[in-house]
Amino acid sequence: MKIFNDQEVWLITGSQHLYGEETLDQVKRHSQIIAEELHKSDAIPVSVKYQPIVTRPEEIFETLVRANQKDNCIGVIVWMHTFSPAKMWIRGLKALRKPMLHMHTQFNRDIPWDTIDMDFMNLNQSAHGDREFGFMASRLRMERKVVVGHWQFPKAQMEIGKWCRAACGWHDWQGAKFVRFGDNMRQVAVTEGDKVAAEMKFGFSVNTHPVSELVAKVNAVNDGLLQERLKAYEERYAIADALKVKGSQRDALIEAARIEMGLEAFLAEGGYKGFTDTFEDLEGLRQLPGIAVQRLMAKGYGFGAEGDWKTAALVRAMKVMGKGLKGANAFMEDYTYHFDPEDSLVLGSHMLEVDEGLAEGKASCEVHPLGIGGKEDPVRLVFNVGEGAALNAALMDMGNRFRLLVNEVEAVSPRASLPKLPVARVLWKPLPDMETACKAWILAGGAHHTCFSQNLDLEILEDFAAMAELELLQIGKETEIRRFKQEIHWNEVYYKNVERIN
DSSP states (O other), X not given: OOTTTTOEEEEEEEOOGGGOXXXXXXXXXXXXXXXXXXXXXXXXXXXXEEOOOBOSXXXXXXXXXXXXXXXXXXXXXXXXXXXXXXXXXXXXXXXXXXXXXXXXXXXXXXXXXXXXXXXXXXXXXXXXXXHHHHHHHHHTTOOOEEEESOTTOHHHHHHHHHHHHHHHXXXXXXXXXXXXXXXXXXXXXXXOOOHHHHHHHHSOEEEEEOHHHHHHHHHTOOHHHHHHHHHHHHXXXXXXXGGSTTOTTHHHHHXXXXXXXXXXXXXXXXTOSEEEEOTTOOTTOSSOOSHHHHHHHHTTOEEEETTOHHHHHHHHHHHHHTTTSSSOEEEEEEEEEEOOTTSOEEEEEOSSOOXXXXXXXXXXXXXXXXXXXXXXXXXXXXXXXXXXXXXXEEEEEOSSSEEEEEEXXXXXXXXXXXXXXOSOEEEEEESSOHHHHHHHHHHTXXXXXXEEESSOOHHHHHHHHHHHTOEEEEESTTOOHHHHXXXXXXXXXXXXXXXXXX
């Protein structure tokens, strides 16, 4: 069974009638074989469906329109087995609304040196047909991924699989709903943004509901189900003494569980895929949601603190893209620095809301004062995050476009036990180094809220950015500040021209 067992991509093969029916029969058979083998590949997490070969403008248009209309078709893979005159594709490509991958391959891996003749050449001319198709896609200014290599090569299948993951994230955004409980944190700039522009561009909507509506759900939680949730906590986490049965702060754990269940009910009934809250608007809640947010993120919901709906949407998309891969994707914040010249580090955390999916080992369920918000001491999960390659991604509204900023990092083990820090936390070394990474992040207007990913790489986010028509800036081991600043300036000119054309 595929990881995304309800999603599919279509393999659409182009040809023409110039070469006769026998050739077209071979094109059909080869295309079916490739679709079947790609479908079997463990590297590709969705179903690959063969579609009848297309040889006329009408067939191309009808096939691509059907792809648009098929809800669980998340994208199309196109391949020109023979020469397929590209003017045939204009109307269909202009109608296409799903992501497209151009697979530049051929059925045979090797040239049959001793037997090759003109019949073989006419049949196997992807080197010819795909270039014709590539011109038309470029002439139409179409965003697409190009994968080059034999269809049986693991590298080619891996590239297709990464594109499929990005397409799943993009598909999940279409028609998605995110709810904000209260507005964003007062006077904060980067968590703001144009929600109308976002819905036009990305396909998801963001709307605010008063906290009182959430409070009503919290107050309506069934006491019997509440006891079951508390039991689940006790089985899963190391419970602090104060939160255990007969503990001095047991009521805090009961209230935290009630908030989680009420929040989950609100999201489920409204069909929401993510949410935000803010400590400045908690009217009617006894605690700022802590463990509730951590556990709901682990179940797949997106989240952004202080009303940060862009990060909530990004967290959700990255969770979808990382489904089935080892590791997690979680709301994060660059919190404080360790400026040791020999071991410079970033301490990532948040007040309460770091996804338990990142936990290394068993998380500890604790209650501590928060110091802001003016409410009762909130319950949260405390843990360390494991070592390994990771990345941080942030989504910002730059006024005339949205920008996705990605920094590749290396998570490291804590340098001490941190006995008095009552939050989930991760330490990382930003690439290429602390000074360059931080400087580039600030020059790019990077947000302080991010999605921290243990299982996605830059290629997947590049594919996603292309589908979403997002500006992408990357900070990694090759980043050099002078060139990075030039890239920002070049992009500014590009997007101003695009805006003028549109």
